[in-house]
Amino acid sequence: MERAIVIGAGLAGSEAAYRLACEGIKVLLYEMRPKVQTPAHKTDKFAELVCSNTLGSTELTSGSGLLKAEMEILGSLVLEASRYAYVPAGSALGVDRELFSEYITQKLTNHPNIEIIREEVKKIPRDQVVVVATGPLTSDDLALDIKELVNQEYLYFYDAISPIVEADSVDFSKGFWGSRYGKGGEDYFNCTLTEEEYRVFYQELLKAQKVATKDFEKAVYFEGCMPIEELAERGYKTLLFGPMKPVGLWDKTKGERPFAVVQLRKENREGTLLSLVGFQTRMTYSEQKRVLRLIPCLRNAVFVRLGSMHRNTFIQSNKVLTPFLNMRKMENIFFAGQITGVEGYIASAATGILAGINAGRLLKGLKPVYPPEETMLGSLIKYITTKEGQLQPMSPVMGLLPPLEIKVKDKLLRKKLLAERALKALKDFMEELSLSEEKVEY
Numbered sequence: 448m449e450r451a452i453v454i455g456a457g458l459a460g461s462e463a464a465y466r467l468a469c470e471g472i473k474v475l476l477y478e479m480r481p482k483v484q485t486p487a488h489k490t491d492k493f494a495e496l497v498c499s500n501t502l503g504s505t506e507l508t509s510g511s512g513l514l515k516a517e518m519e520i521l522g523s524l525v526l527e528a529s530r531y532a533y534v535p536a537g538s539a540l541g542v543d544r545e546l547f548s549e550y551i552t553q554k555l556t557n558h559p560n561i562e563i564i565r566e567e568v569k570k571i572p573r574d575q576v577v578v579v580a581t582g583p584l585t586s587d588d589l590a591l592d593i594k595e596l597v598n599q600e601y602l603y604f605y606d607a608i609s610p611i612v613e614a615d616s617v618d619f620s621k622g623f624w625g626s627r628y629g630k631g632g633e634d635y636f637n638c639t640l641t642e643e644e645y646r647v648f649y650q651e652l653l654k655a656q657k658v659a660t661k662d663f664e665k666a667v668y669f670e671g672c673m674p675i676e677e678l679a680e681r682g683y684k685t686l687l688f689g690p691m692k693p694v695g696l697w698d699k700t701k702g703e704r705p706f707a708v709v710q711l712r713k714e715n716r717e718g719t720l721l722s723l724v725g726f727q728t729r730m731t732y733s734e735q736k737r738v739l740r741l742i743p744c745l746r747n748a749v750f751v752r753l754g755s756m757h758r759n760t761f762i763q764s765n766k767v768l769t770p771f772l773n774m775r776k777m778e779n780i781f782f783a784g785q786i787t788g789v790e791g792y793i794a795s796a797a798t799g800i801l802a803g804i805n806a807g808r809l810l811k812g813l814k815p816v817y818p819p820e821e822t823m824l825g826s827l828i829k830y831i832t833t834k835e836g837q838l839q840p841m842s843p844v845m846g847l848l849p850p851l852e853i854k855v856k857d858k859l860l861r862k863k864l865l866a867e868r869a870l871k872a873l874k875d876f877m878e879e880l881s882l883s884e885e886k887v888e889y
Contacts, residue, residue, distance in 0.1 A: 652679050
């Protein structure tokens with residue numbers, strides 16, 4: 448039986464290991480937790496969600512929604528687990544974190560072709576087929592080895608985690624339930640702020656003490672996950688166009704649109720825990736409690752998890768990887784997940800599927816493949832492996848897709864047509880893949 452090594456049991460590593468195992472390949476899956484923990488993880492479970500309990504939009508006309516539809520066609524373990532652990536979250540795919548991670552952990556642990564090894568890998572084997580899926584929190588020793596392996600300087604940015612509160616501690620008289628633009632029913636609680644309440648909150652947010660970065664490190668944030676205090680420093684109204692925007696929300700009890708809102712989203716199926724949407728922060732713990740309790744509905748909030756920040760590390764895939772996600776100079780070593788420069792849970796998981804497919808094909812003597820550029824996965828992979836200049840993390844967005852052959856003025860219709868084209872292209876690709884028996888030529 449052929450054998451592959453997968454390093455890291457996050458979303459990408461879990462997908463890669465599962466794909467390889469289902470194809471009859473023996474997998475050695477290395478996960479360093481709980482022997483060695485990261486600054487963000489709390490459990491020893493696989494595919495632990497550390498930043499948010501939602502996997503992005505489910506709308507087919509969004510990049511994230513389209514990528515999910517493609518992953519369904521590819522047989523994603525992550526989406527299988529998300530159906531099991533589903534929590535209502537409007538048009539987003541929300542999950543119960545514990546149920547989600549437990550499902551994937553059991554699925555991989557019980558697979559006859561997967562051997563779990565709870566050890567830290569400090570050096571990547573050069574003579575075996577390996578999928579490196581250690582994520583943005585790669586351990587220091589392994590990071591040094593990867594840096595030597597790829598012969599490129601690392602880049603990094605800081606990712607901040609949103610706080611979680613007990614639902615029983617929220618004053619639900621200070622807001623209303625509802626989703627933006629009425630999409631998805633009443634899945635979010637909207638904490639409302641008057642102009643004066645917002646002014647006080649904003650001023651105290653600017654004054655709040657932040658966790659200092661190390662002298663030798665420069666904080667480079669990904670725009671899609673900016674700490675709220677960093678946004679606030681850009682101007683008084685910046686938050687009103689970001690995580691506190693009232694657009695698309697209507698307070699029926701008052702018959703008006705609020706001046707500002709803070710949305711709370713269910714963290715678990717029972718709804719006993721709520722997370723602050725888009726409220727990533729690097730304030731100190733004591734300052735988080737003080738400042739966030741200035742939000743009217745959180746005056747007496749009990750925080751079960753406070754925000755934190757950690758370093759995210761990724762390679763310059765455009766200089767190191769092929770579109771098959773293996774190294775240009777060492778075809779037996781693959782990379783998957785956020786370490787490749789994709790951003791977000793779903794993009795990370797999707798790259799794990801592709802790395803698993805190609806690692807398996809290499810072991811079987813088949814030519815590597817990647818989805819057509821017309822697909823969201825194909826266009827995302829093309830971006831991170833061919834971009835000129837410096838690579839910065841990229842999320843799945845509709846703008847990555849090549850334009851339609853015909854001009855369509857209506858934006859929504861254009862996105863629908865792009866999505867239909869993508870799904871057809873992926874289905875055709877999968878049919879060709881199942882028939883492919885072409886051997887690699889050396």
